[in-house]
Amino acid sequence: MPAPSTGVGAVAIWTSADQPGLGDQLLGRVIQQELLARLPGWRMTLCSPDGWRRPAVADGGLVAEPLRDRSPDELAAAATLTVVCSDDPFTLELATRLDPAHPVVPFGVREVPAVLAARAAFVAEADPAFLLDHVVGLETLPVRVAQLRQLGELPDGDYDVSEFPAGVVFEDRLAILSGARSVTTDDEHVAAACAALGVSCVGPAPRGSVTELRDELDRLAALAEKTLAEQGGDLGTRMAVLAEENHALRLAHWLLRERMLVERQRLVEPLAETWRERDEAVDEAAGLRDRNRELARQNEELAARLAHVESELSAWQGTKLVRWTRPLRDAYGKARG
Template identity: 45%
Template sequence: MPDVRAESQPATVGAIALWGSSDLPGLGDQVVPRVLERELLTRLPGWRVTHYAPLGWSRPSVADGGLVAEPLGEPTQGRLKQIADSVHLSILCATFARGADLTALYGTSAAEPFFALNLPTVTVNLAVLADTLVPAEILAARTLQLRQLGELPEGDYVIGPDGVELPADVVVEDKLAAIAAAKKVVTDDPYVAAAAAALGTVVQGPIIDVRILVRQARQQIDEFAAAAEQALVARGGDLTRRIADLAAENAALRHAHARLRQRMLHERQILVDKLLAADDSEAVERLRAELEHERHLHREALARAAEDHRELNALRQTKLLRWSQPLRDTYGKIRRA
């Protein structure tokens, strides 16, 4: 197979591909790519990060919380070159080990060759930085809602053996909220343990030294960022040049997504309040049906976003767009002169 870091036409803006497992429901599957993206963009403002996963958006779930990941597809030379042409660096960040049997997780082993490639790989438990993902006040609001919905008990509780189960069919923010509010977490999942330790919750399970892991995690992400910058220069990029329109659009989209998440949180609170205020079982069932309808609409929105992303990616790969790139680059240089 070709090296996905091989020479190709330079992209117009710094770009990184994260090959993860965000199409799986585990806490680590959801936390790791989010932490890595956030930390990389802090170090590389204006860059573009694209998520990939074995099945990606073809298998959406509530657990992914709207994180759009492109399916890796078949490991052909053409597919690998397509990814290589669109980014400067690919990073493996899946929670399963290199060489793992993916059939048990996905029902197919098609993506195994992707994760056998010699690429930069996350080797530190990045869930130790989970406390940077969600503000404390949002965690508190989500905890209150989970209690009102009956997902969490009132008062102190323990997550794990002989305690409550970590809510399953909820977004990653809800899972982190449940962990943050717990008196103790009993688990053998290293990602749950690391997230709990980062959020200040007592952990019974894998030993987590937060200070050491945080230092190692940030050091590894620093190395990824440096490698990405070197790859950009090697492929004819300019570290001092950023495409202002793309950077502004990226920032605007992220802001809009954050506001959408806040609005969804607010709307869920209104729905919960109505549910609690309902006096008869018929009203309760009606409101539960409304909640299920909202979830259905959310899944449809994710599917539409995936389709839009698929069309945009296809456009980027058209011959007209690729062949006109040198002309557009020359025009940009003339305008800046």
């Protein structure tokens, strides 16, 4: 993790993005986007215990710095402020070993250890998932639902959700929630996402509200600016070029995700047609196999009847009447000929 540039603040956001849970993927992204809106030009670094060394399918290509590669002193020196939005025991314990002068804010953590709560600048309890619309375009979710149906991940018509299909990215998980009739979960982050999407949910009540979340984010941004000023950072000399580059890179990443959605649609349509043709071919092949079995049965029946007739003919030809009258029949045949 590089050291912060002179005059430019840096926030380290500790997540569990190397895990597949919806909250693992969602919380850090929301906090990052909200802080970027409040602190333009600041560098926001997402981190997780193993980071890019253990990518998860659900992360959608997110690049996170590995926390295990740095000492507590290095981590504290590389950021103006650290936000912890992970329930991972390693991450929570590591946060307690940072320099006591370094501000740490647990955000959306289910159970903050007493040691961490005692040294934290403050504890933010509202669930960041309330503002999920800032990290995914809600207008794209119906398109994703249609694609997931074409891929066989979702049934046609209404459906209920109690668990997610394996191997789908976090945007697809949000799409699955958005199209559900109802959701049953024991994950409060999923419950908060359902509240944000207006979907009926049976599960734990999410903590906080949108208003409380925004207030806590404002407080977090103010703390970051105050800390940078106390550390000698000149807020007036933040580099405009850096801010523009940051914005351009994040916009490019957003557009790339949108393009991936379009490209998947282009892939899904012919793939769905191919699957339809395959299903028709399978049905046709099954019909041909049934017809072949019927023909084989008829052939066996005819063969059995022929064998029976040949057996009766042979028995008839062996009777005394046939043998003794044969010379007479031969003579009669010659006379007629």
